[in-house]
Amino acid sequence: MSTSPGAASAGIRFDSVTVAYDGNVVLDALDLTVGPGEVMALLGPSGSGKTTALRAVAGFVRPVSGRVFLGDRDVTDLPPHRRGIGMVVQSYALFPHLRVEDNVAFGLKARKAGKARIRERVGEALEMTGMAGYARRHPRELSGGQQQRVAIARALAVRPDVLLLDEPLSALDAQLRSGMLAELARLHRELPDVSMLYVTHDQVEALTLADRIAVMDQARLQACGTPKELYRAPADEFTASFVGGANLLPVTVGTEGADFAGTRVDVDTAGAVPGARATLCVRPHLVGIGDGPNRLTGTLSEIQWRGATHRLHVDVAGHRIMADLRELRDPPVHGATVTLHFAAGDAVLLPAGVGDRGQGDRGQGDHGWGDRG
Numbered sequence: 001m002s003t004s005p006g007a008a009s010a011g012i013r014f015d016s017v018t019v020a021y022d023g024n025v026v027l028d029a030l031d032l033t034v035g036p037g038e039v040m041a042l043l044g045p046s047g048s049g050k051t052t053a054l055r056a057v058a059g060f061v062r063p064v065s066g067r068v069f070l071g072d073r074d075v076t077d078l079p080p081h082r083r084g085i086g087m088v089v090q091s092y093a094l095f096p097h098l099r100v101e102d103n104v105a106f107g108l109k110a111r112k113a114g115k116a117r118i119r120e121r122v123g124e125a126l127e128m129t130g131m132a133g134y135a136r137r138h139p140r141e142l143s144g145g146q147q148q149r150v151a152i153a154r155a156l157a158v159r160p161d162v163l164l165l166d167e168p169l170s171a172l173d174a175q176l177r178s179g180m181l182a183e184l185a186r187l188h189r190e191l192p193d194v195s196m197l198y199v200t201h202d203q204v205e206a207l208t209l210a211d212r213i214a215v216m217d218q219a220r221l222q223a224c225g226t227p228k229e230l231y232r233a234p235a236d237e238f239t240a241s242f243v244g245g246a247n248l249l250p251v252t253v254g255t256e257g258a259d260f261a262g263t264r265v266d267v268d269t270a271g272a273v274p275g276a277r278a279t280l281c282v283r284p285h286l287v288g289i290g291d292g293p294n295r296l297t298g299t300l301s302e303i304q305w306r307g308a309t310h311r312l313h314v315d316v317a318g319h320r321i322m323a324d325l326r327e328l329r330d331p332p333v334h335g336a337t338v339t340l341h342f343a344a345g346d347a348v349l350l351p352a353g354v355g356d357r358g359q360g361d362r363g364q365g366d367h368g369w370g371d372r373g
Helices: 050-058 100-110 113-130 144-157 172-188 201-211 227-232 237-243
Strands: 012-021 024-036 039-043 067-068 085-089 162-166 193-199 212-217 219-224 247-253 259-262 264-265 276-281 296-305 309-316 319-326 339-343 349-352
Touching: 012 050, 024 050, 024 067, 024 193, 024 219, 039 050, 039 201, 050 067, 050 085, 050 113, 050 193, 050 212, 085 144, 100 144, 113 144, 144 172, 172 201, 193 201, 201 227, 201 319, 212 227, 212 237, 219 227, 219 237, 237 247, 237 276, 237 349, 247 319, 247 349, 259 276, 296 319, 309 339
Parallel strands: 039 193, 039 212, 085 162, 162 193
Antiparallel strands: 012 024, 012 067, 212 219, 247 259, 247 276, 259 264, 276 349, 296 309, 296 339, 309 319
16 A cells, blocks of 8 residues: 655654643643654653644644644644544544445545545555455444554545554553554554654553654653663653653762662762762662662562562662562562662663652752763
């Protein structure tokens, strides 16, 4: 399935885009570029501005300042139907009285495509999404996953340069979400020239599907990078906690390593000033139990069996540390004394408080933190 002419040069660019309702800023000076053929996930909590950013691309909201570009075209003042985009929303938005094939054809008919072209493109889109055998059914005769496939087929039928997906899997159960993620990844491989902007609050979806992730919070872009970059070397506490989950422990930087609750921990302190407050970030799956480097001893406050793993919650000097371990044959009991450990290379030192929700000043100047490069 080819895309429209010019798709190879398509992409999305936000040029200092600000959106406000009644003076309340819901998207604050967003600068972000989605490359041609790239999948960019907008990840963040409710109210972070991610859906507003997508709606600004679609043309459903008008920025109070800044410009939106699709490829080289400034589309800020264009109505939605002239932007050449496809869009999939969480509610599917299928017409219940129309058969599947007519739902998929809707955008093409609105563009006054010929009957032969409509028939060809509807067939292509249904085949690509695995729904060719359901063309004559009504939406009520389909499962939720099948309805979402039809919504995706409808968006693809117009051969968009840009595909917008707004929480497309949130209404599906866990098994269907997993299957649809695999299907979206396959579609991305088959449509290498189509740029996708994928809005989600689900970190697994973002990590699985996206080439890059833009982390949003409080109407602002907080961080942007590849999934591995944001997971392995987050720039701040909010990104660390939202992309993958993390143990965030307050420490004081020393001349070598750092101090956590009176215990010295070995960690790279490059760029940090001795005596400065900082936050130690270590992922739960990188925390072990028993003897090892950077030992921390505490009391087991909770243990959760998760099938292939156990999650331990251990209170150490008044701080909860999570450890995800392969299923334990003889797990410790509640209240037991537990020794945790982690490798120095598995920990990252972050500026203290930079990612705290609700903190007004997110700058680094008061934290004794040098240039992180």
